[in-house]
Amino acid sequence: MDLIFNESGSKMLGEMLKKLRKSHGYSQAVVADHIGIDRSTYAKYELGRTPDVETIAKLAVFYKISADSILSPFFDNYKTPQTVAALNSGDKETAVYLLSEEEQTLIDYYRNCIRKDVVLDFTQAIFLEDSEDDEN
Numbered sequence: 001m002d003l004i005f006n007e008s009g010s011k012m013l014g015e016m017l018k019k020l021r022k023s024h025g026y027s028q029a030v031v032a033d034h035i036g037i038d039r040s041t042y043a044k045y046e047l048g049r050t051p052d053v054e055t056i057a058k059l060a061v062f063y064k065i066s067a068d069s070i071l072s073p074f075f076d077n078y079k080t081p082q083t084v085a086a087l088n089s090g091d092k093e094t095a096v097y098l099l100s101e102e103e104q105t106l107i108d109y110y111r112n113c114i115r116k117d118v119v120l121d122f123t124q125a126i127f128l129e130d131s132e133d134d135e136n
Contacts (some may be wrong), residue, residue: 013048014045014047015046017045017046018046020059028042029044031062035062049124053067
């Protein structure tokens with residue numbers, strides 16, 4: 001299963017992996033070799049590419065820590081009452097898709113909206129406009 005993080009979350013996770021590696025005095029090549037991936041792939045994780053759940057698990061075993069320890073700096077920024085309950089219950093599927101309070105508020109508004117088609121059209125128009133701006 002893939003982890004879904006936004007760009008800042010992926011960068012934060014990458015910084016955490018780099019800090020963890022350096023605190024143990026390992027090179028990227030050593031860590032990559034121990035978890036069975038290419039050094040270049042591991043380097044991309046430190047630069048912000050999000051590793052899959054299996055890789056996080058392998059890193060946790062390698063460092064002899066829990067996967068939560070690796071992910072906690074990211075999750076701490078997105079804990080809402082619902083996500084805390086999911087984490088405490090061990091519901092990993094829900095825990096992977098943590099929402100900020102602002103994101104949860106938007107979803108709540110949408111769920112209570114009668115004209116969902118208008119909201120979806122508007123949202124898609126904004127997304128397309130933002131995508132065009134990113135290309136320029």
